[in-house]
Amino acid sequence: MPEILLIILIVAAVLVTVGLSFVAVRRRGGDAELEAGSDLLERGEPTIGLDELEPGVTVPVESPAVVLEPEVLEPEVLEPAVTIPVEKPSFFERLGKARSAFTGYLGDLVGLSRVDAEAWEELEEALIRADVGVKTSMVLIEDVQERAREAKAEDGKQVLSLLKARMHEELADKDRSLRLEDGKTNVWLIVGVNGVGKTTTIGKLGKRLRDEGHRPLMAAGDTFRAAAAEQLTTWAERAGAEIVRGNEGGDPSSVIFDGVAAAAARDCDIVLADTAGRLHNKSNLMAELSKVRRVAAKEPGHVTEVLLVLDATTGQNGMAQATVFTEAVDVTGVVLTKLDGSAKGGIVFAIESELGLPVKLVGLGEGVDDLVDFEPEAFVDALFE
Numbered sequence: 001m002p003e004i005l006l007i008i009l010i011v012a013a014v015l016v017t018v019g020l021s022f023v024a025v026r027r028r029g030g031d032a033e034l035e036a037g038s039d040l041l042e043r044g045e046p047t048i049g050l051d052e053l054e055p056g057v058t059v060p061v062e063s064p065a066v067v068l069e070p071e072v073l074e075p076e077v078l079e080p081a082v083t084i085p086v087e088k089p090s091f092f093e094r095l096g097k098a099r100s101a102f103t104g105y106l107g108d109l110v111g112l113s114r115v116d117a118e119a120w121e122e123l124e125e126a127l128i129r130a131d132v133g134v135k136t137s138m139v140l141i142e143d144v145q146e147r148a149r150e151a152k153a154e155d156g157k158q159v160l161s162l163l164k165a166r167m168h169e170e171l172a173d174k175d176r177s178l179r180l181e182d183g184k185t186n187v188w189l190i191v192g193v194n195g196v197g198k199t200t201t202i203g204k205l206g207k208r209l210r211d212e213g214h215r216p217l218m219a220a221g222d223t224f225r226a227a228a229a230e231q232l233t234t235w236a237e238r239a240g241a242e243i244v245r246g247n248e249g250g251d252p253s254s255v256i257f258d259g260v261a262a263a264a265a266r267d268c269d270i271v272l273a274d275t276a277g278r279l280h281n282k283s284n285l286m287a288e289l290s291k292v293r294r295v296a297a298k299e300p301g302h303v304t305e306v307l308l309v310l311d312a313t314t315g316q317n318g319m320a321q322a323t324v325f326t327e328a329v330d331v332t333g334v335v336l337t338k339l340d341g342s343a344k345g346g347i348v349f350a351i352e353s354e355l356g357l358p359v360k361l362v363g364l365g366e367g368v369d370d371l372v373d374f375e376p377e378a379f380v381d382a383l384f385e
Contacts, residue, residue, distance in 0.1 A: 095340065106126050110157055110160065112155060120145065123163075124137050130344045130346035131345070132346035133354060136170075140167070144162050144166055148162055160384070167349065170349055171377075174352065174358040178333075179304040179305055184304075185302060186302055187303045187304065188272050188273065189293060189306045189329065190275060190309060192309035196277070196309045196310060198277060198309045199222070200235070200363075201307075201309050201363070202232065203218075203234075203235025204369075206239035207239040207368045215241075215266075216241045216269075216272055217241060217262060218236045218242070218271075219244050219258070219259025219260075222276050223251070224278060229245040241272075244258050252276055253295040256292055260296060273292070275289060275292055285328060286328035289325070308322060308326070308334050309334075310334055312336045319351070319354070333358050333361075334359045335363070335371075336374070340363070
């Protein structure tokens with residue numbers, strides 16, 4: 001009996017040992033499968049539950065397709081372009097340098113409580129230094145002294161106020177219009193020494209006339225200055241104007257004559273004629289310009305303006321040039337260039353008083369639209385304020 005119990009215990013122990021081993025094997029297999037599944041999940045691959053697989057059977061699994069809905073973009077609504085007009089400086093504002101120079105000469109008089117004989121002499125000297133000219137300065141001072149006595153004005157501020165009013169009168173009542181005859185082939189001769197901006201003035205005039213509805217033609221009559229014709233051609237292209245040019249060193253009168261004929265044939269109502277500006281031989285220059293003017297006036301040409309171009313920064317040298325050209329041709333008006341630069345401003349009074357010529361146009365910048373009508377009242381105001 002004890003032997004049977006011993007055998008039973010041994011068999012039971014064996015069965016328990018075998019059972020425990022089987023359970024351990026199953027657990028290790030499950031853990032391995034779980035680890036494999038976790039690895040697949042980390043790689044983004046699909047997995048299937050272990051309980052659904054039968055031994056030896058491989059089930060292919062397809063990855064689900066990812067469908068992206070197309071992004072619908074709303075059309076961008078653009079605001080209409082806004083053009084902000086840029087206002088150019090006024091006539092008054094662009095004379096800042098001339099105003100500084102002029103008031104610099106007169107500034108000491110403002111604070112005087114009484115203008116004595118010495119102060120009057122200083123005022124006259126200040127006008128001369130401001131390029132008003134000796135003759136014109138003396139006339140202005142005499143007139144202002146008489147008015148000061150009548151008005152019993154004694155201090156510097158009152159005297160300068162009387163001077164300003166007198167300068168207004170000096171520039172008043174002048175015909176500053178640019179003459180054009182309807183139905184005619186008008187010719188504007190542009191004269192002046194080399195370097196004053198003659199060709200540039202013609203280019204700006206051409207642009208201005210085109211904007212006003214005219215059809216200008218430029219005639220390159222300065223056949224002696226190197227590259228003058230090329231420079232004028234460039235300006236003609238910019239201004240949208242016709243151009244006639246001749247051979248370098250050729251007869252200027254022939255170029256002007258051809259320009260007038262071409263203008264009549266092409267229905268251009270105005271010829272802007274460039275001319276030579278050499279001053280090395282005064283008599284030859286006068287004879288040449290006189291001939292040019294005679295030729296330009298032949299039918300169908302009608303000379304309606306002879307504009308003398310002067311550099312405002314040259315001061316009294318400009319007066320000497322003006323004298324030479326007025327002797328050669330019948331100048332009808334003056335174009336003052338570079339008035340916005342270092343010009344003193346007084347040259348305007350010398351030109352109008354001593355030569356009797358109206359300043360019609362002034363250059364106040366380098367732009368194509370910076371050749372403007374001369375405004376006498378604004379000019380005087382700008383010098384004093």
